[in-house]
Amino acid sequence: MKADIDLDIGRKTFASGLLPELIDVLRRSRSGDLVAVVGDEESLGSELETWCRFTGNPLLEAAVDRGRARWVFRCGAVPISLAETRPVGSRLWLYANFDCNLHCDYCCVHSSPAAPRRELGLARVQQIAREASELGVKEIFVTGGEPFLLEYIGDLLAACAGAAPTTVLTNGMLFVGRRAESLQTLPRDRIALQISLDSATPKLHDLHRGPGTWARAREGIKRARSMGFRVRLAATVSTEAEAEEFRQFLDEERIEPEDRVIRRIVLRGAASEGDAVTRADLVPEVTITAEGVYWHPVGAADTDLLVTHDIFPLFEAFAAVRRAFDREGEHANKLARIFNCA
Numbered sequence: 001m002k003a004d005i006d007l008d009i010g011r012k013t014f015a016s017g018l019l020p021e022l023i024d025v026l027r028r029s030r031s032g033d034l035v036a037v038v039g040d041e042e043s044l045g046s047e048l049e050t051w052c053r054f055t056g057n058p059l060l061e062a063a064v065d066r067g068r069a070r071w072v073f074r075c076g077a078v079p080i081s082l083a084e085t086r087p088v089g090s091r092l093w094l095y096a097n098f099d100c101n102l103h104c105d106y107c108c109v110h111s112s113p114a115a116p117r118r119e120l121g122l123a124r125v126q127q128i129a130r131e132a133s134e135l136g137v138k139e140i141f142v143t144g145g146e147p148f149l150l151e152y153i154g155d156l157l158a159a160c161a162g163a164a165p166t167t168v169l170t171n172g173m174l175f176v177g178r179r180a181e182s183l184q185t186l187p188r189d190r191i192a193l194q195i196s197l198d199s200a201t202p203k204l205h206d207l208h209r210g211p212g213t214w215a216r217a218r219e220g221i222k223r224a225r226s227m228g229f230r231v232r233l234a235a236t237v238s239t240e241a242e243a244e245e246f247r248q249f250l251d252e253e254r255i256e257p258e259d260r261v262i263r264r265i266v267l268r269g270a271a272s273e274g275d276a277v278t279r280a281d282l283v284p285e286v287t288i289t290a291e292g293v294y295w296h297p298v299g300a301a302d303t304d305l306l307v308t309h310d311i312f313p314l315f316e317a318f319a320a321v322r323r324a325f326d327r328e329g330e331h332a333n334k335l336a337r338i339f340n341c342a
C-alpha cells in the first residue's frame, strides 16, 4: 500500500521516543493521509495497533518488507455519511460472481474478464433467499462482477425478489438476447436496477471503465427504463467536485433522490488511490460470496473483512457478523460509519 508519508523509526518503541515522532507526523499530515511506519522492532505491532485505535487513526496494513516491519495507518476519519442508521442484518449483499465484462481501474474486488468466476450458484442463492426472508432481511443487493454474465440471472433475481425487494448492481451493457428476455419476466415492483454511470459526459466514466462504456451504459439505462424497471444511477467519484458535477446532471435528468448513489473510490482491490477504509469505519452489511461471509461489500475479497467461511445456517452467519461488530465496538465503534454502495 502506497503511503503519503514515510516514517523510519529504526529501533524506537513507545518506551524509547516513538510517541513524539507519531505526534509530529500527525501534525504534518492532512485528514485521510496514509502514513507508513517502518521499523526494526516487529514486536511493536500490537502496541501500535492499540495506539491507532485509541487515537482514531486506523491501522490499515501490517507487513514485513525486506526484513523490516511496515505498518500503514490512516490519519483520522474518512468522509462517510453519518446521516443514516441501519440495523445489522437489514441489508444482505450477494456477490453472485466475480468475473466481469469490464476491467475498471478502481474495482474494489479486482473483477475483470480475466477474474475467475467464483459464483454463489443458483441453488445456494435460493437457499439464502429462503432463510433471509425468515431473518427479516429488508433489502437484498445482488452484485458481481457483472451479474448479467450469468445465464441463470433471471432465476437468481426471481428467488431474491421472493424474499425481499432486490436491487441488482450492473454496468448495464448486457440487457440483450436471453438476458433481456429473462429480465422481462421479473416483477417490476420487487426488482430495481442500479446502473453505474460515473459522470455526466463520457470523459471520466470512460477513463476508469474503458472507451465507449459511457455510451453503452446510457443505452442500458434507456433499455431498462423502456422495460418498466426502476433504475438507480450510481457514480463512483474521486473528489467532491466530481460529485457535485454529477449531482447537477442528476438534477437535469430529474432523477429522484432515492435513485441516486454517489460514492467515493475506495482504496481496495484494483484501486491505487481512494479512501482507505477499515472494519472500524464501516457499519457491517452482511455480504455473502462464494468464499464466505464478509463484513461489507467494499472488501468482499479481502481477508481483513472476512467474518466466517460458513454461510449456512444463515442465522449463524448473521450472528457471527453481529458478534464481530460487538467486538469491534469494544475497541472503537465510535469510528464506524455507514458507507453506501447502493
Ligand code: SF4
Residues within 6 Å of the ligand: 100, 101, 102, 103, 104, 106, 107, 108, 109, 110, 111, 112, 144, 145, 146, 171, 209
Ligand atoms: S467496478 Fe463493476 S463493472 Fe467495473 S470491473 Fe468492477 S464489477 Fe465490473
